[in-house]
Amino acid sequence: STHWLLTLSCDDRPGIVHAVTGAIAQAYGNITELQQFSSAESNRFFMRVQVQSGFDRSVFERAVTPIAESIGADWTLDFVGRPRRTLILASKMGHCLNDLLFRQRSGSLQIEVPLILSNHPDLRDLANFYGVAFEDHAVLPDTKAAFEARVLQTVEQHDIELVVLARYMQILSPELCEKLAGRAINIHHSFLPGFKGANPYRQAHARGVKLIGATAHFVTGDLDEGPIIEQNVRRVDHSVDVPELVEIGQEQESRTLTDAVKLFAEHRIMLDGQRTVIFR
Amino acid sequence: STHWLLTLSCDDRPGIVHAVTGAIAQAYGNITELQQFSSAESNRFFMRVQVQSGFDRSVFERAVTPIAESIGADWTLDFVGRPRRTLILASKMGHCLNDLLFRQRSGSLQIEVPLILSNHPDLRDLANFYGVAFEDHAVLPDTKAAFEARVLQTVEQHDIELVVLARYMQILSPELCEKLAGRAINIHHSFLPGFKGANPYRQAHARGVKLIGATAHFVTGDLDEGPIIEQNVRRVDHSVDVPELVEIGQEQESRTLTDAVKLFAEHRIMLDGQRTVIFR
Amino acid sequence: STHWLLTLSCDDRPGIVHAVTGAIAQAYGNITELQQFSSAESNRFFMRVQVQSGFDRSVFERAVTPIAESIGADWTLDFVGRPRRTLILASKMGHCLNDLLFRQRSGSLQIEVPLILSNHPDLRDLANFYGVAFEDHAVLPDTKAAFEARVLQTVEQHDIELVVLARYMQILSPELCEKLAGRAINIHHSFLPGFKGANPYRQAHARGVKLIGATAHFVTGDLDEGPIIEQNVRRVDHSVDVPELVEIGQEQESRTLTDAVKLFAEHRIMLDGQRTVIFR
Amino acid sequence: STHWLLTLSCDDRPGIVHAVTGAIAQAYGNITELQQFSSAESNRFFMRVQVQSGFDRSVFERAVTPIAESIGADWTLDFVGRPRRTLILASKMGHCLNDLLFRQRSGSLQIEVPLILSNHPDLRDLANFYGVAFEDHAVLPDTKAAFEARVLQTVEQHDIELVVLARYMQILSPELCEKLAGRAINIHHSFLPGFKGANPYRQAHARGVKLIGATAHFVTGDLDEGPIIEQNVRRVDHSVDVPELVEIGQEQESRTLTDAVKLFAEHRIMLDGQRTVIFR
DSSP: OEEEEEEEEEEOOTTHHHHHHHHHHHTTOEEEEEEEEEETTTTEEEEEEEEEESSOHHHHHHHHHHHHHHTTOEEEEEETTOOEEEEEEEOSOOHHHHHHHHHHHHTSSOEEEEEEEESSSTTHHHHHHTTOOEEEOOOOTTTHHHHHHHHHHHHHHTTOOEEEESSOOSOOOHHHHHHTTTSEEEEESSOTTSSOSSOHHHHHHHHTOSEEEEEEEEOOSSTTOSOEEEEEEEEOOTTOOHHHHHHHHHHHHHHHHHHHHHHHHTTOEEEETTEEEEOO | OEEEEEEEEEEOOTTHHHHHHHHHHHTTOEEEEEEEEEOTTTOEEEEEEEEEESSOHHHHHHHHHHHHHHTTOEEEEEETTOOEEEEEEEOSOOHHHHHHHHHHHHTSSOEEEEEEEESSSTTHHHHHHTTOOEEEOOOOTTTHHHHHHHHHHHHHHTTOOEEEESSOOSOOOHHHHHHTTTSEEEEESSOTTSSOSSOHHHHHHHHTOSEEEEEEEEOOSSTTOSOEEEEEEEEOOTTOOHHHHHHHHHHHHHHHHHHHHHHHHTTOEEEETTEEEEOO | OEEEEEEEEEEOOTTHHHHHHHHHHHTTOEEEEEEEEEOTTTOEEEEEEEEEESSOHHHHHHHHHHHHHHTTOEEEEEETTOOEEEEEEEOSOOHHHHHHHHHHHHTSSOEEEEEEEESSSTTHHHHHHTTOOEEEOOOOTTTHHHHHHHHHHHHHHTTOOEEEESSOOSOOOHHHHHHTTTSEEEEESSOTTSSOSSOHHHHHHHHTOSEEEEEEEEOOSSTTOSOEEEEEEEEOOTTOOHHHHHHHHHHHHHHHHHHHHHHHHTTOEEEETTEEEEOO | OEEEEEEEEEEOOTTHHHHHHHHHHHTTOEEEEEEEEEETTTTEEEEEEEEEESSOHHHHHHHHHHHHHHTTOEEEEEETTOOEEEEEEEOSOOHHHHHHHHHHHHTSSOEEEEEEEESSSTTHHHHHHTTOOEEEOOOOTTTHHHHHHHHHHHHHHTTOSEEEESSOOSOOOHHHHHHTTTSEEEEESSOTTSSOSSOHHHHHHHHTOSEEEEEEEEOOSSTTOSOEEEEEEEEOOTTOOHHHHHHHHHHHHHHHHHHHHHHHHTTOEEEETTEEEEOO
16 A cells, blocks of 8 residues: 655635545545645645555546646645655755755655755765765856756756755856746745845844744745745844854754755645745 | 534544535535544544535535434534633633633634633622623632532533633532533643642742743643643743742743633634644 | 842943942842843943842942942942833734733733823723723824824823833834833834834735744834844744734734833843843 | 853852952953852852953962852853863764764864763764764673773763763663763753653653653753753644654754753853753
């Protein structure tokens, strides 16, 4: 028996849950988890179902396809727990990369990482320790296009499903952002929409905020404006200076990014315009 | 068109969601919210559905009844937003009562309160301000039975659905606990299972905990052991003495109890043995 | 024996703590609480001391004055627990006012409130219940100046130390902001600096944030840009619509404002330029 | 100029701060951080001061010693930022060890680790990656004494200041606990005092708690009863099963333990009987 995972989104209308669960019943499936959401603003319907079934993919697809077509739905069918092919971009700071790789190895994060691309060599040893291929290429005004071409080539070659910017400190070109729309996750080191752009901890210190945070979001051409996936904060006080904010913030950054990657890996994130629907 | 709310629990087996949503489709209902949970430990299935439908109760009941019977389900059918009849028990401290009544009046808590029963007169003015009937009866060894009889009489007379112990400082008799099983909520002023019984803030101070909390739970004959509904904590440090813990804790107590009462009022709590399933 | 409270700020230099504690020793005082902070950015020194002493104010002042003068310090001397004279401004929503008055009456908030000024009559009953004088005056383009004059007159007449904007929904004039600088606290219903201005919950919903918050800050002429005193957040998800955000947010607003007022009442807030030093 | 760190505790009495800051002034020191606490219950006084001074240790000691002797104080003098010699005990799970070593290397945790002792070989590679010596010895009924002798030998040989049990899954003997009193920190995977002993996540699941936590505490002969240093919690719901609790909890465990070790490394923890005074 296989543990299937079905996601589906379409314009909202009566009867969708009944129709989809009918298809599941037809494939002799047993629902172990089901979540749905009807967005009043966008009039879109979203659904995620986990199903135990002895039947194979083609049977399941034959059952779901006609229903999905009749309601004009986008849908995906996957196995629960299949590691998703992930490309990681990094720079010099290793806290996010370290957390991702540690959890991947310990089995709590279902990703496989064929390659890490970095604009600095600093994290090569860490990648080696976890047995992950690592390339570093300087990213300068005249080499940025080549780096981004290497990103796209990797995406194609390894059939990459997710690109993670693990404190990658370069801004992606609008073209690359567009090509990776909905499948590239960045960690911003502030509680967005506060403190966009450079040096958010310096900005946060100057403004005297009492909580600092981190935000994982989808990458879009509009810097730090992509749909938010996850956010965390931690209390600070007046005595915490900028270097200490950076230290404290790193813990928020790594767990927020890892949680967002985990949600993506488990097909728990769906896009509703500029907002995300998260099925925990 | 009416906004219906259906809850259902039964032994788990394939096809329940399909069958129930079929009955809803048959009553021309449009699902606005649906949550389900299959408990691996107890092998029980739980479901909560909100449905917009133009049909009346009898049509809905005719559609659901045969399915519910065939799967041996317990089920309830209600309107979304109907205020649930609630009896509040109180003593001297008003912070929980104040929060419940303020939110009830401001429309964010769907309860109606025909009566407050207290073992002290202190909160009469507060009850009056909110226009709620108030009775105080001394609860002493020889009058406790009479007080509890008045509780049961009120429950019967007003068809009470929920009894809230808003820092009511007396222990209910095992008989009363049993009669109110699954419909009486207490607030305990600690993060259970830590610090059961009397003076939890004093216990917490002596133990030197760094977070203090509050726990809303169903009342059972086993003191402070009933199924947990909601918990909150707040950070404290060594400099906070017992009276300050009490003050800080009161904020946790009122919001935790109010949140639990709101969950109950909206049929979002279902019992799975000693655990609760909470559909937010 | 009296419980004194001394606050002091000046340019930072060696020897201040020794000098001040020397003055305290001279007045036969016993320090029960002492906090200090040296701001590296502003090079300012801040200190708050609680002292038990049998001597009267003049003795204490004679001991502290020469030291304070020699280091060019601003300082205040008060009793621990003296209720501070507070004017509350309100509009229609009562959750913040209710929390302030409830805690004032229950003894956990050391303020006295000679008057509530409102631009709507809605909260008169609540004020009456707590025995606080209440005036409502329409605030329209041509009456705004009169209302603000009434505010200033009240401040003078009652020797008001703190003005609290408890969801007062009008923008104060720059002149009034300046006159109340450092002694007027507002609650903004977002996690500043995110979502300044009108309808922050609508903005937060559109942006799809995963945590919503509230910020208590000093009022300045620069809207929502005053020094931040306290902030709190609560987790939300995609299913929470704007009216529900408002409801959830109100809990954050009232506790954040009450906590800020409590900090002010206990002389625990000191201003370091655009930032606050908070001695808990 | 050197950045000194002085901690001091003694029976409470008037004049201590003045006397100590006098000694500091005498050594031409400039206080950069000062915290003190008078415990009403134990009548003990605690103080931590950071001081910039051009003078050397002997000058400082000559200034402090007579005062400390006259008030019967325990005191320590150290440099700010000196890495403290730390022995780590581990077993099979690497999340806590990984976090400690990553932060040590990245410079945010001021410890040096001459050796890791483990009762399993699993974490050897991780230790090697961070360049830390690693020994594994089976701990069985007849070899436990030898392992503990090796612990004590290491403590002596390397002048160890702190022993960290980073999910070391063996109970230390009462004799070893006593010898390491006040300098051994354990992480317990629950929010103590709830769920002491084995399998706390299983206990937490059975009890249906809505928040799970982790507690860092000093090791004492009384299992899971030592003075609490730090605690954190995270929200969970009914759908989280035991293996997921374990995963979620690991994040709490590592950050709680690392934070506690950092507090210890920076001399921010002082013992007040069964409670800790934490100067952040």
